[in-house]
Amino acid sequence: MTESILIIDDNEDILEFLSVVLGDSYQLHLATNGEIAQTVLDKEIIHLIISDIMMPGIDGFELCRLIKSDVEYCHIPIILLTSKNTYKAHIEGLEVGADAYIQKPFSSELLQVQIANLLKNRRKIKEHFASSPFEDVRVMAHSKTDEAFLKKLDEYIRTNIKDPNIDIDMLAGHMFMSRTTLYRKIKSLSSLSPKELIDITRLKQAASLISRNEFSFYEISKMVGYSSQSLFSRNFQKYFKMSPIEYFDSLPRE
Template sequence: MISALQPTVATKPHVLLVDDHDDILEFLADDLQDQYQVFTAYDGKEALALLADESVQLIVSDIMMPVMDGYELCKAIKSTIEYCHIPVVLLTAKNTMQSKIQGLEFGADAYIEKPFSPEYLQVQIANLLANRDKIRAYFSSTPLAHIKSMAHSKADELFLEKLNQAIHQHLENPELDVEHLADLLCMSRPTLYRKIKGISDLTPNELINIARLKRSAELLAEGHYKIYEIAEMVGYSSQTHFGRNFHKQFGMSPSEYLETLRKR
């Protein structure tokens, strides 16, 4: 059985709980549902089926389960491009060092021994999500921060590098959008949309716009072109529109950014 417990407002992060015991699922879901929209699954196979239909920000999974255990679920998530950005917290009654090493080798982001306090799990979840939010905010607000700064795994890094190359190769095209990117990356539009949204909390079009502005910041730093030339080079037909977007994204106009560079 796969179910959503007490649907809440869309702004709450989606957390998936995976365990083959009803009482544990109900206990954890009851404790988390005030802060998160909680989904549940009884084993790794059901969890993967749910991920195909729902956007999930974090997974909490027991290790010992039938059909597909927590290790295999973690391995599947961290090796699948659509899901590898999702943090995974593994719960286990085993307290041996080898079991912890095994969990981390499969890519787990946190490892919690049973019994544990609900408050401890709450803090782990909140910290993992907050750290990702900080990294996303840094990328979006810092002109020269590279897109790979958002990667949390080698698979994410490779995906973001490929995505970045595809965007930059077609940056002068003002019509560049998610449809073009999906074709360039040989991915379906829904899959690409969900991946970009999951890793950056941006829509593909928002990410494309930020990539244009970041490239313009690089060109401004190089000092070889005038502002109106750079606007055209990154796909803007209007210098005014370019200037407004640059200021909205980075908190300063292109000319003010140039001035900060000169003072360094």
């Protein structure tokens, strides 16, 4: 999947320059002010934001503050670009939640490395969560807001885990979000669809039950909402790279 970057700058030359530098590696969305940026965020799955600080209307500091305080977007890493070469400006950028702060004029190589590192770290966390039977969903949180969102989502799925029909509509109703907004949030945070997140939560609960050695695999598959033991086994293998019996055999014995 090609990751998408939203670039916000009122200078058309900067937008054109960054399009040339980043266009071959990422899917780009361009905005000349905060209002246009908001429209893009409402429609697209964005993996990273690059924003100038000095803009008419909503400046970069205020935009960063708004994004980082909104549950729908607070997980998106933000790089602030500025010509303000002062310690105070740097501190303010970090205080509003910026993940990186780059001074103009900047080298395109420095920007590319900074982007690559931020996205790579996010990818590693997502992959670790998806492939680790006991890793808590909150490992993917990048803020207290994200942590609360993921905890509420996880608790709902686990409370209703025996129901094989949990779907995005049920999740959206519980989270007081539209289907589209919830899908974007979950996909951007975890690289998983809501259905895949439900499946992984079922399988993590199954891994916990397997480790207790109190139930058969058939019983466990029913307890976590699978109508078919064969489907349960296939999905377990898909995400954790081992079958339920192989997982059981790998557990330490007292």
